[in-house]
Amino acid sequence: MxxxxxxxxxxxxxxxxxxxxxxxxxxxxxxxxxxxxxxxxxxxxxxxxxxxxxxxxxMNMMEQVLDVPQQEVITKDNATVKVDGIVFIQVMDAAAAAYRVDNLTYAIAQLCMTNLRTVVGSMDLDEVLSQRDAINSRLLTVIDAATEPWGVKANRIEIKDLQPPADITNAMARQMKAERERRAVITEADGEKQAAIARAEGSKQSAILEAEGRKEAAFRDAEAREREAEAEARATAMVSEAIAKGDVNAINYFVAQKYVEAFAELARSPQQKTVIVPSEMGALVGTIAGVGELVGLAKEQQTARTDRRAEAAQAARASSAPPPVQQRPRRGGAVPTTE
Known part of the structure; x- marks a missing residue:
């Protein structure tokens, strides 16, 4: 060949x-x-x-992740923080990405760094530390608008790390500790308040129930005294009726009852160490015997009243019976009669 x-x-x-x-x-x-x-x-x-x-x-048309280098940024309240992040991009137009910008990845990284300084510098340190979502949203809007002529779509931007100075970190730690202690004191005070309210409510309910109990007891005591007074009145009326009829035993019964009650109160006295029995104890016994006779007499009177009622009933039955029928006399014999 x-x-x-x-x-x-x-x-x-x-x-x-x-x-x-x-x-x-x-x-x-x-x-x-x-x-x-x-x-x-x-x-x-x-x-x-x-x-x-x-x-x-x-051109690579797949989504790419670019690292935004760490940089120091001065916030609105003159605090220095170190910030870095990542950005997710995707080439949508290969011709624009190829011919409208030189070194696409470097240009996007620098664009992210400058806008990150602008956004973070317009916020206070507390806002920077607590509002990462707001920072990401503002950065995404700015970067996406800037890369659109290059045929690139910025899908997402994230703040990867925020590092405040050491003295500010220590101050934040002390502040967080003080805040947590304040919350603990408030929680404890609130618990004591709830406990005091519960105890007061319990005391209120107890007082109400106790007052209702005293009210019911007073009502029952008044009813008992009323019943006792009615019984005493009936007994006094019976005794007065007996006295009016000239019954001496009734007087003895009434006097003996009061005498026994007075002697019982004398014996129950807490200051009485020695109980002296009166010399009229024999008279008291005689009075009690009189009471016994009074009871027997009452029984005899009750029996007599019962007998009289029975005789009256028998007489009433006899008066209501039909008259006897008279028979004609027979011839040659005696005439029978009916008595």
Missing amino acids: SYFGIAILVLALIVVFSTIKIVPQGREFTVERFGKYTRTLTPGIHFLTPFIERIGRR
């Missing part, structure tokens, strides 16, 4: 490889004709014009 044939074969291979292009998935290639952009190749197999067209830029 001659050198000419080898040269022809090599030339053919070069033509084939420069003509047939395979674009992998997730990538797009730009095509240049004599150095001018003509079209964009999507994933798949494509054919170029030999020696006239060539591949210009190979």
